[in-house]
Amino acid sequence: MAKTIAPNNVAKSNRKWITGYSIIGLLLFITYQFLLPWEGLPLGIYDAIYRWMPPSAINESLVYIIMALGLNIVVGYAGLLDLGYVAFWAIGGYCAGWFMSEFFYFLNINFLGSVPAEAPGIHINFWMVLLIGGFVCAVFGILIGAPTLRLKSDYLALVTLGFGEIIPQVFFNGENFFGYNISNGTKGIVGVDSIPVGVKNLGPFDFGWKLLIFLLLTAVMVFISLRLRRGRLGRAWLAIREDELAASMMGVPLMRTKLSAYAVGAFAGGLGGVAFATHVNGVYAERFNFTISIFLLAMVVLGGMGNVWGVILGAFILSWVNGNGLTAFGQLYNEQFGTEIDFASFTFLLFGLVLIFMMLFKREGLLPESRLKLMLHEDELDQIDASSKSGDK
Amino acid sequence: MSNILEANDISVQFGGLLAVNNVNFNIPKKSIVSLIGPNGAGKTTFFNVLTGLYKPSAGNIVYDGRDITDLAPHKIAEIGIARTFQNIRLFGLMTAQENLLVAMHSHLKSGITATILRTSKQRKEEREAEERAQEILDFAGVGKWTYEFARNLSYGDQRRLEVARALALNPKVLLLDEPTAGMNPQESQIFIDFVRKLIAERDVSVMLIEHDMKVVMSVSQRVTVLDQGEKIAEGSPDEIKSNPRVIEAYLGKPKGSK
Ligand SMILES: Nc1ncnc2c1ncn2[C@@H]1O[C@H](COP(=O)(O)OP(=O)(O)OP(=O)(O)O)[C@@H](O)[C@H]1O
Ligand SMILES: [Mg+2]
Numbered sequence: 001m002a003k004t005i006a007p008n009n010v011a012k013s014n015r016k017w018i019t020g021y022s023i024i025g026l027l028l029f030i031t032y033q034f035l036l037p038w039e040g041l042p043l044g045i046y047d048a049i050y051r052w053m054p055p056s057a058i059n060e061s062l063v064y065i066i067m068a069l070g071l072n073i074v075v076g077y078a079g080l081l082d083l084g085y086v087a088f089w090a091i092g093g094y095c096a097g098w099f100m101s102e103f104f105y106f107l108n109i110n111f112l113g114s115v116p117a118e119a120p121g122i123h124i125n126f127w128m129v130l131l132i133g134g135f136v137c138a139v140f141g142i143l144i145g146a147p148t149l150r151l152k153s154d155y156l157a158l159v160t161l162g163f164g165e166i167i168p169q170v171f172f173n174g175e176n177f178f179g180y181n182i183s184n185g186t187k188g189i190v191g192v193d194s195i196p197v198g199v200k201n202l203g204p205f206d207f208g209w210k211l212l213i214f215l216l217l218t219a220v221m222v223f224i225s226l227r228l229r230r231g232r233l234g235r236a237w238l239a240i241r242e243d244e245l246a247a248s249m250m251g252v253p254l255m256r257t258k259l260s261a262y263a264v265g266a267f268a269g270g271l272g273g274v275a276f277a278t279h280v281n282g283v284y285a286e287r288f289n290f291t292i293s294i295f296l297l298a299m300v301v302l303g304g305m306g307n308v309w310g311v312i313l314g315a316f317i318l319s320w321v322n323g324n325g326l327t328a329f330g331q332l333y334n335e336q337f338g339t340e341i342d343f344a345s346f347t348f349l350l351f352g353l354v355l356i357f358m359m360l361f362k363r364e365g366l367l368p369e370s371r372l373k374l375m376l377h378e379d380e381l382d383q384i385d386a387s388s389k390s391g392d393k
Numbered sequence: 394m395s396n397i398l399e400a401n402d403i404s405v406q407f408g409g410l411l412a413v414n415n416v417n418f419n420i421p422k423k424s425i426v427s428l429i430g431p432n433g434a435g436k437t438t439f440f441n442v443l444t445g446l447y448k449p450s451a452g453n454i455v456y457d458g459r460d461i462t463d464l465a466p467h468k469i470a471e472i473g474i475a476r477t478f479q480n481i482r483l484f485g486l487m488t489a490q491e492n493l494l495v496a497m498h499s500h501l502k503s504g505i506t507a508t509i510l511r512t513s514k515q516r517k518e519e520r521e522a523e524e525r526a527q528e529i530l531d532f533a534g535v536g537k538w539t540y541e542f543a544r545n546l547s548y549g550d551q552r553r554l555e556v557a558r559a560l561a562l563n564p565k566v567l568l569l570d571e572p573t574a575g576m577n578p579q580e581s582q583i584f585i586d587f588v589r590k591l592i593a594e595r596d597v598s599v600m601l602i603e604h605d606m607k608v609v610m611s612v613s614q615r616v617t618v619l620d621q622g623e624k625i626a627e628g629s630p631d632e633i634k635s636n637p638r639v640i641e642a643y644l645g646k647p648k649g650s651k
Contacts, residue, residue, distance in 0.1 A: 224509055231508035231515070232494075232501045239484050239495040246482040249444055251470035251499035251562055260505065 017222070017309075025215040032058065033208025051328045053320070055207030056279075061319035062214035063276045068299040068315035069221040069308060070268020075297065076306035076369070077229060078261035079241030080149075081157040084164020085296050088137040088266045090171055090288035092273015094182070095133035097189035097283035099124040114196040126195040126278065130217075133270035141266030142259055149258045161290075168288040188284035192277050204281035214275055218312070221268050225308045228264065237261055291348075295322070298351060302358055304365030313367055322347055397422045397598050398443070398474070398566050403452035405438050405622075412438040414622040415451070420566060420598045425588065427601045427609045429633075430619035431642065436602045437479055439619070440568050443600075444476050445469040457565065471499035475564035477555040479571050479602075485544030489535060489554055492543050493526035496561035526561060533557035534587065549580050553587070560595075567591070570602045581605060585612050610634065618642070 032055050035041055067089060074082045097103055100113070102121035113123025124132070148159040174183030183189065194201035195213060202209045228234045236257045239247040248254050277283050295318065303314020330343025358365070398420040405413040413435045420426055428436050441447045443454060445466035453462045461469055475496075484492050494501075501522060503515040530536045533553045538546055543554055552572055559567055569588075573581040585608055588599055603609045609616060610630040618626040618633060620642040626633060633639055 227509045227511065228505065231519070232498060232503050233505060233508060235487070235491055235495050236498050238487055238491070239498075242484040242486060243482050245446070246478070246484065247495065248466045249446070249470055249476055249478075250496040250558065251467050252495060253465070253467045253499075264505065 017226075018219075021219060021222070025212070025219070028058070028215070029208060029212045032211050036208075051331070053324065055211065057320065057324040059207055059211055059214055059279050060276075060323055061316050062211070062218055063272050063279055064296070064299065064319035065218050065312050065315040066214070066221055066275060067269060067272035068296050068303070068311050069218070069225060070265045070272065071296050072265075072300050072306065072308065072311045073225060073228070073237075073268070074261050074265035075300055076311065077225075077234065077241065078237040078258060080258060080261065081153055082160045082262075082265070083157050083293055083297070084160035084162065084167075085265075085269060086288050086290065086292040087164045087167035088140065088269025089273045089276065089292065090168050090285075091137050091140055092133040092270035093277045093283045093288070094171060094189075094273075095136055095270065096129055096192050096274040096277030097183070098122060099129045099132060100126065100193040100277070101189055101191055103184070103189050112196070114194045114201040123193055126193065126274075130271055130274050133274040134267040135270070137266040137270030137273070138263040141262040141269075145259045145262040146255075149255055149262070161293075164290060164293045168285060171288070172285040174285070183283070183285060186285060188282055188286075190282045192281060192283070195278055202278075204278075210279065214279075217271055217275055221271070222308050222312075224264070224268075233257070233260060295351075298355055302354065302365055304368040306369035307365075307367055310365050310367030310369070314365065317366075318351070321350065326350065395421055397457060399455045400439075400443060401453050401455070403439070403442055403449045403454070405435070405442055405447055406450040411622050413442065413449070413619075416619070416622075416624045418617060418624070420600055421614075423592055423596065423598055424614050425592060425599045425601060425612055426615045426617065427603055427613040428617050428619060429603060429606075429609055433621075434619040435622040436619055437570055440476060440570055440602065443469075443566075443568060444474055467499065470562055470564075473563065473565040474568065475559035475562040475566070476568040477552075477559055477570055477572060479574070481551050481555055483543040483551060483555055483558065486542055488540050489530060489538045489543055489546070489557075490523065490526050490540060492554060492558045493529060493561040494522055496558045497522050497526070500563065529557050529560050530554075533560065534583075549576055552576070552584070556587075560591075560597075565597055567597050567599045568602075569599060571604060572601070573603065573605050573608050578607075581608055584608075588612060 031049075036046065036049060036055070067085070070088070071082060071085050074080050074085075099122050101123075102119065104122050105120040107122055108118070108120055109122045109124070110117045110119065111123070111128070112125035113119075114126070115123050144159070144163050148156055151159065170177065171183040173185060175181050175185030177183075194203045195210065197209065197213075202213070236247065236252045239250070239252055240254065240257060244254060296315075299315040299318045300311050301314070302318060303312065304310025326347055327344045330341060333343065334340055396419040400416065400418045403413055403416045403418070404411065416439065418428075418439070428439065430436055438447065442449050445461070445464055445468070449462065453460055455461070456469075456472065456474060459472075461472070464472075484495060487495070501518055503518055507515040527536065527539060530539060533556055535546070535550050535553050535557060538550065538554070543551065546554060556567075556569065556572065573584050576584060588601075589612065591597060592599060601609070601613065613630055616628065616630055616633040617624060618636075618639050625642055626636045626639045628636070
C-alpha cells in the first residue's frame with residue numbers, strides 16, 4: 001500500500017549539497033593548484049594525475065558538465081528533444097571571441113577588461129561577457145523556439161538538428177558573412193582575454209584557478225536547476241513532460257513555458273561557450289560539430305535525465321573517456337602488451353555500445369531522478385506491489 | 394445574467410463527421426446540469442469545445458458575459474472553466490500537491506529570477522499556495538495523500554484528486570467527464586454527496602457527463618440528451634425519464650436500461 005512520505009527529489013532541501021560540493025571542489029582545487037606543482041609530490045602520483053586526469057582535461061569536463069546541465073533543463077525537465085544544442089555553445093564561444101579579444105582590431109573599446117586600455121579590439125570584463133553570452137543565447141533560444149515549439153516532438157527534433165548545423169556553418173564560413181567578417185572562418189579567433197579575478201588575471205595556463213571558476217559556474221547551474229525545478233516554472237515543465245494536453249487544460253501556457261525552458265537551457269549553453277573559449281584560449285569553428293550535440297545528449301541520458309547529479313556524473317564520465325581516459329588506457333594497454341592499438345579511435349564505438357547497454361539494462365541512467373525510475377520500472381513495481389499485497393494477508 | 398456559460402449553435406466537424414450539430418447549451422449559476430447520450434454522441438467533444446481544445450466550426454461560447462470562442466485553452470482555464478477527463482489524466486509522477494500547484498500556475502506570479510533568488514515574496518506565495526492546495530485536498534477527501542505520487546493513489550482517489558486539481562483553478566464552471574465511471578455504488582454515492590457539497594459551499598456550477606442514470610437522475614437540476622451530435626431533449630430528470638425520444642434513442646438500448 002502507498003505510504004505518505006515526501007518522495008525524494010521533491011521535498012529535499014537545497015542546502016545540503018552545497019557543503020558536499022564545496023568540499024569536493026576545494027579538494028580538487030588544492031590538488032591541481034598546489035599539490036601538483038609541489039616539489040615534494042612523489043613522481044608516481046604526479047605521472048598518474050597527468051596520465052589519467054591532467055588539469056586541462058578536468059577543466060574541459062567541467063565545461064561539458066555546464067553544457068549538459070543546460071541541456072538537462074530542456075530535455076530532462078521539460079521533455080523536449082534538442083539535437084542542436086551545440087549551436088548555443090558556438091554562439092557563447094563567439095561572444096567571448098568578439099567581446100574579449102583583438103578580433104575587432106579597428107575598434108578600441110575597453111570595459112573593465114583585463115588588458116591595457118589602449119589595446120585594440122573589444123575588451124569587456126569576463127564576468128560580463130559570461131552574462132552577455134548567456135543572454136544572447138537565451139535570445140537565440142527564444143528565436144528558434146518561437147516558430148518551432150508548436151511542432152510535435154519529432155519535428156521539433158529535426159528543426160533543432162538543422163539549427164545545430166546551420167549556426168556552426170555560419171561561423172565556419174563567417175569570414176564573409178554578407179560582406180562582414182564575423183568569425184575569421186576556419187582560422188578561428190586565436191587568443192581571448194584572461195579572466196580578471198581582482199588579485200590577478202588568469203591566462204590560458206592557470207588551470208588550477210580556472211578550475212575553481214568552472215566549479216563555481218557549475219555550482220551556479222546546479223543551483224539554478226534545483227531552485228527552478230522546485231518552483232512554479234519547474235512544476236509546469238514537469239507537467240508538460242507528463243501530459244502536455246492536461247497541462248494546457250490546467251492553465252499552463254504551453255508555448256511560454258516551453259520557451260522559458262529553451263531560454264534557460266540556452267543561457268547555460270552561453271555560459272559554457274564563454275567558459276570554453278577561455279579554456280582553449282580562442283574560438284575555432286570546426287570544434288562545434290553535430291557530434292557534440294549528440295555527445296551532450298548522451299551525457300544527460302547516461303547520467304539520468306532530470307537529475308542534476310546524474311547529469312554531472314554522466315557528463316564527467318563521457319567527457320573523461322572522450323578526452324583522456326581512453327587514450328590513457330590505450331597507452332597503458334599498449335605498454336603492457338606491446339600492441340599498437342589506437343584506442344582513441346574506438347571512442348564512438350564505445351559510446352554506441354554504452355548507450356545500447358544502458359537502454360537495455362538501465363534505461364533510467366546511472367543516477368536517475370526518482371520519478372523517472374518509477375516510470376521506467378512500472379512493471380516491476382506493480383509486481384512488487386502485488387506480492388506485498390498478497391503477503392499482507 | 395443568470396447563466397454563467399452559454400454555448401450557442403455549436404457545431405463541430407471532423408472531416409465528414411458532424412460530431413456536434415448545432416447545439417445550444419447553457420449552464421445557470423450555482424447549478425448542476427448533466428449531459429447524457431449514447432456512446433459516440435459527442436459529449437466529450439462538446440467538453441473539448443467548451444475548454445478550447447477544439448474550435449467549433451460554427452457557433453460561439455459566452456462565459457461570464459465574455460466571448461471566449463477564440464481564446465486559447467490555457468486562458469479559458471485561467472478565467473475559470475476547469476475540467477476532468479474521461480480517462481484520468483493526472484500528472485502521474487508528480488505528487489498530489491504538485492498536481493494542484495500546477496493548476497494554480499496561472500494564478501501564481503513568481504518569475505524565473507524570483508524563483509532562483511527565493512525572494513520573500515516568492516516564498517510567501519509558495520507557502521500560501523501549498524496551504525490552499527492542502528485545503529482543497531482535504532475538501533476533496535484526499536488530504537492524506539499530499540506527498541504521494543498521483544499514480545500511486547487508488548482509482549477512486551485519483552478521480553477525487555482530478556476534481557481537486559480542477560478546483561485548484563478556482564473555477565466558476567466545473568466540467569466532469571464521467572467522474573463515477575468505474576466506481577462501485579457506495580463510491581458513486583460518496584461522489585454525489587461531494588458534488589452537492591461543492592455547489593453548496595463554493596461559487597461554482599457543475600456540468601456532468603455521466604452514464605450512470607442513478608447518479609444523473611439524483612443529482613441534476615437539468616438533463617440534456619445528445620444523440621449523434623444533436624440535442625434531442627432537455628428538461629428536468631423526470632421529464633427526461635418519460636421522454637419517448639430519449640427512451641428510443643438512449644434508454645431503450647440495452648446499455649442504458651439498467
Ligand atoms: N479528434 C477527433 N477526430 C475525429 N473524430 C473524433 C475526434 N474526437 C471525437 N471524434 C468522433 O466524434 C464522435 C463523438 O465522440 P465523443 O468522444 O465526443 O463521444 P462521447 O459522447 O463522449 O462518447 P463516450 O460516451 O463513448 O465517451 C465519435 O464518433 C468520435 O469517434
Ligand atoms: Mg466521452
